[in-house]
Amino acid sequence: MRLTTKGRFAVTAMIDVTMHGVRGPVTLAAISERQRISLSYLEQLFGKLRRHGMVESVRGPGGGYNLARDAGTVTVADVILAVDEPIDATQCGGRENCLDDHRCMTHELWAGLNAHIFSYLGSVTLADLVRQQQQPRGGELAVLQDHRHPAGSAASPEPVTAV
Amino acid sequence: MRLTTKGRFAVTAMIDVTMHGVRGPVTLAAISERQRISLSYLEQLFGKLRRHGMVESVRGPGGGYNLARDAGTVTVADVILAVDEPIDATQCGGRENCLDDHRCMTHELWAGLNAHIFSYLGSVTLADLVRQQQQPRGGELAVLQDHRHPAGSAASPEPVTAV
DNA sequence: TTTTAGTTGACTAAATCGTTCGGGTATTCT
DNA sequence: AGAATACCCGAACGATTTAGTCAACTAAAA
Secondary structure: OOEOHHHHHHHHHHHHHHHHOOOOOEOHHHHHHHHOOOHHHHHHHHHHHHHOOOEEEEOOOOOEEEEOOOOOOOEHHHHHHHHOOOOOOOOOOOOOOOOOOOOOHHHHHHHHHHHHHHHHHOOOEHHHHHHHHHOOOOOOOOHHHHOOOOOOOOOOOOOOOOO | OOEOHHHHHHHHHHHHHHHHOOOOOEOHHHHHHHHOOOHHHHHHHHHHHHHOOOEEEEOOOOOEEEEOOOOOOOEHHHHHHHHOOOOOOOOOOOOOOOOOOOOOHHHHHHHHHHHHHHHHHOOOEHHHHHHHHHOOOOOOOOHHHHOOOOOOOOOOOOOOOOO
């Protein structure tokens, strides 16, 4: 699970489709203007989103993109995986050919971390994000409150925004 | 919070230092050989880690790197932030100059997502990862079991490993 | 049939990733 | 003192990714 601005652009665009798609398809030109994302870049992203079954396209005048599934069933992980090819952080590629005493330390390590991040991003749907967005000044995600954290040891001085 | 192989290399190297640093400093050459990471790349990473107060260096023969803080207080988020400069996914840069009806939709959206991912990665320490690593065939992180997930909607066909 | 809007492909500048090389400096050992 | 060790620094590199541009195409509606 890679996490870059590319995936964030895709999620932002998908939220736009969700919010403005209640009556008819949403054009990429409209998304481009509202979210300030290059139209041609959106074309690339939505090409992948369409091939991964995230959206459906309607051609011709009045056309655009609709969600292919209900907003409550499309997760952030789905969107990111559609546009961001997964990477393999383990040097053994999942096989057991790592030698000596530390047999594939990175493998199990990142498998666990990946699994959890994936699990979290797979638990947040577009509907969740839209619901949060439509509150006047919500700030935090409601669904996020549902996750507990072991409380200890964090305490980083950096501001949380724009991390 | 960007998530690439660069940060993973850094965390892997830090775990190596934690595991092998119980008696004296750990050389980059040893980490390079054990973890199969380029020595010069390690030098770049540890330069940043040192400047961010993650490790301390000992020069000369018998030298190497030690953890600057206790392994239980160094989180994965700390390490990743040290080597991976943060990105700004919001187009307004945190200020309120985004116009029209959707005032900075991406801003609050990613602020929330970032906050949660940061919160999770900030809750896993090097000590946790080493503890997990030293179990013969542990698999999952124990600390991960402490996080609940709303259960719904995920169901992705992809394997969780190497996401 | 003209316009709209998706579809595809090639192509680009810039940044990042991981690596290699070549020199430094501080410390310890002989 | 001098050699060996190991951190320190910066430049450069090919490969990949990012974000964007351009052009030509097809399907559908007015």
